[in-house]
Amino acid sequence: MGPGTEVSVDLLVVGAGPTGLYAAYYAGFRGMSVAVADALPEVGGQIAALYPEKLVYDVAGFPAVRGQDLVDRLAEQAGRWNPVYLLGHGVTDLDDTGAGVVATTDAGARISAGAVLVCGGIGNFIPRELPVGSEYLGRGLRYFVPRLDELSGQDVVVVGGGDSALDWALSLEPVAASVTLVHRRTRFRAHERTVEQVGNSSVRVLTPYEVEKISGDGADDNGGAVSEVVVASSDGDRITLPAQSVVAALGFIADLGPIERWGLDLRRRRILVDRTMRTSRERVFAAGDIADYDGRVGLISIGFGEAALAVNHVAALLDPARSLTPGHSSDA
Structure with a gap:
């Protein structure tokens, strides 16, 4: 999708890494339309770009899973709800509309959304x-x-x-x-x-x-x-x-890029959230490694739980008639 693209959805997920892909799936499960924007040209985030061959050991249900295989399964799961992908689109600006948020990308797209869930990694990683x-x-x-x-x-x-x-x-x-x-x-x-x-x-x-x-x-x-x-x-x-x-392998220096201009409360170059994954800005949530709160542990599995928590609160925010608790997926 190139310049001039206009998209309107219930939820915009910023970041197509594991947490973002799971958020896209779970939002679809809760009945929301979803767009996923990422500056990278493919889904998977840092795992797909940097570590596709490495084994991941801390994802429930997998004794060990190759990074790219995990990404493929998450994309397949999210694909059930047909999210709109804007790959090669880094989100540069978020503007409040009163009834939602309009995001602008560096590739010229505009996404109107009821809420935004930021699931990027810790900004752009510059190797030491x-x-x-x-x-x-x-x-x-x-x-x-x-x-x-x-x-x-x-x-x-x-x-x-x-x-x-x-x-x-x-x-x-x-x-x-x-x-x-x-x-x-x-x-x-x-x-x-x-x-x-x-x-x-x-x-x-x-x-x-x-x-x-x-x-x-x-x-x-x-x-x-x-x-x-x-x-x-x-x-x-x-x-x-x-x-x-x-x-x-000396580590990376985090560069938050445009996120620093979004008027969010930050700590240790991460976005501060409350127990519902809300940020300091109305209708903007965060989950995964970009999010921070007291006692947070940086695991992929934690990011999945945070994504589900955020999406459930987004669902209730967009439609107060919706229950905060979704019930069991096996009963859906």
């Missing part, structure tokens, strides 16, 4: 850069791995100490020729079980070490592609590692 080797970005240095088979048979150095770094190391172990995990501290910031799994794997762990230098194979004037990495410890010990790929 490795202090050295930036000239090798796209030639061996990367900040995420959309497809594991791209690194098949390679010597891979993963840099970082959080969940993402350890998850990448474990995911790459079966396909890479070798995997070395480098972290500047002896302690990891990852889940204890993940740390244990890495310790029991063939992944070589180097702590406390930092990447000192990335070298190329000299195949062109720019230094070619990555061929080796030099890491140094705090006491001056140096190790040269063969590497065709370096995965710098």
